[in-house]
Amino acid sequence: MKWSSASSQAALIRLARAVSIFGHPMLVMPLAAWLAARNSRGDGSTTWLVLIAIVALGLVVLAYSASRVRGGHWQHVDASAPDERRGLNLFLLGVFVLAAALAAWHSGNSPITVALLLAAAVILLALLTAACCKLSLHVAFACFAIFVPGSFAAAAGIAILAIAVAWSRLVLGRHDRRDILVGALAGMVAGILFQTF
Numbered sequence: 001m002k003w004s005s006a007s008s009q010a011a012l013i014r015l016a017r018a019v020s021i022f023g024h025p026m027l028v029m030p031l032a033a034w035l036a037a038r039n040s041r042g043d044g045s046t047t048w049l050v051l052i053a054i055v056a057l058g059l060v061v062l063a064y065s066a067s068r069v070r071g072g073h074w075q076h077v078d079a080s081a082p083d084e085r086r087g088l089n090l091f092l093l094g095v096f097v098l099a100a101a102l103a104a105w106h107s108g109n110s111p112i113t114v115a116l117l118l119a120a121a122v123i124l125l126a127l128l129t130a131a132c133c134k135l136s137l138h139v140a141f142a143c144f145a146i147f148v149p150g151s152f153a154a155a156a157g158i159a160i161l162a163i164a165v166a167w168s169r170l171v172l173g174r175h176d177r178r179d180i181l182v183g184a185l186a187g188m189v190a191g192i193l194f195q196t197f
Contacts, residue, residue, distance in 0.1 A: 016171035023165035025141035026058030029119070032158060035149035036111065050112055057099055064091055080174060085134065089127050096120035114197050115148065118190040125186050136175045136183035139166045143184045147191025162187075 068074040079088040100116035126135040142162035
């Protein structure tokens with residue numbers, strides 16, 4: 001009986017890890033941006049340009065995280081330790097502000113510029129609230145992504161994913177309920193602001 005319970009717990013952890021990886025902000029936000037660009041009925045080249053730009057942004061962040069682990073500065077690419085997380089958030093803030101400035105220079109006050117600025121604001125909030133909670137960026141960006149596509153069906157699908165991501169972060173012990181709630185609120189506010197502007 002104990003073996004069965006341990007086996008079930010291991011399977012639950014594996015499932016939570018898979019959901020957490022699939023629901024990573026660097027996968028969810030490009031998907032939402034691609035859906036938004038496609039639903040806006042713009043030309044195909046714009047849709048692919050948006051997708052390529054966001055994937056490139058994700059690869060920059062992944063390369064930074066991997067280099068910190070390889071250099072022995074971090075234990076894991078998830079950056080769960082407080083110092084690791086602060087370093088990652090500072091790097092993310094700089095990258096998103098720079099990306100927003102480049103987007104504004106290239107296309108003015110476009111939806112991608114607004115989305116990048118709001119993403120930077122979520123990361124800044126994570127830095128400012130670090131003393132009282134460990135805001136879940138996974139949950140924040142999954143909730144933000146709900147408001148991006150401009151399609152009810154896509155938004156509903158991403159909302160289900162956001163709930164699954166919140167569950168996975170709790171199961172993996174990466175966050176507590178307060179971290180999840182603050183992340184969800186930050187993401188929803190960012191999403192509502194995105195729709196407003």
